[in-house]
Amino acid sequence: MNWEKGACVERSEASGSKGDLFTSSLFTVPWLQKEDARPPEQNLPAEISAGGLAGGKRVRVLIAGHSIVLGASHRAKYYSPGADFGLSPVASVQWLGKINLKWSQLLPTIFQDGVVWQKPDMVVLHAGGNDLGLMPYNNLLKKVIEDLEEIRQRWPGVVILWSNILPRRSWINMPIMKLLCKKRKQFNRQMRRALIATGDGTISHYQINPSCNELYGKDGISLSAAGNDIFLSNLHTEIKAHILRRWGKKD
DSSP states (O other), X not given: OOGGGSSOOOOSOOOOOGGGEEEEEOOOOOOOOGGGSOOOOTTOOOSOOTTOSGGGOOEEEEEEESHHHHHHHHHHTTOOSOSGGGTTTSEEEEEEEETTOOGGGHHHHHTSTTTSSSOOSEEEEEOOXXXXXXXXXXXXXXXXXXXXXXXXXXXXXXXXXXXXXXXOGGGTTSTTHHHHHHHHHHHHHHHHHHHHHTTOEEEOOTXXXXXXXXXXXXXXXXXXXXHHHHHHXXXXXXXXXXXXXHHSOOO
């Protein structure tokens, strides 16, 4: 299935308590064909050499965020091939999803003792969507950028990838839908600029469009199996590309 050739494509974007947390290692993950995901940024190596990463590095990846992360982690466990995005033995992945997570809860969640197994080398964040429209835009943007700097200070050398906030079908019948959609796109663009400036990156999900009912759950926020497959494929593409850019062997 090639979502890019269908009608359901959005091209306007560039690229707690322990009781309600879900944290696990990812063991089997399905991936769509390469054309179904946004291609890696230019000049990033495409494949891992047979000898692994430079210095025998094994990259620790943390994927954290709200219920979209939780849903993707459940979907990922039912598919093959490959453990840890097919990147084993050069990488391990920990999923950390929390239902209804607000941005203000993110750092207390990931910095909570015993939640994150080891200091991560890469942190993928998918959050902020629950705050749009509830928190003043500029306040949210300032808080996110400040918190990313705190992550860098807590975990020196970490690579941060921002997974773009997704559109929601539940916004379609809201009077402020157009404003929320505009702010979401603007927020993702500003995060892209901020992260490129620090040598980090973003993950686009342009194929996931609210006009495609089949990509969403009944609530209009969660993703269906098809939506999750696209989401997972996009994560896989960019995580692999950035691992290779940072830790791949140089010719």
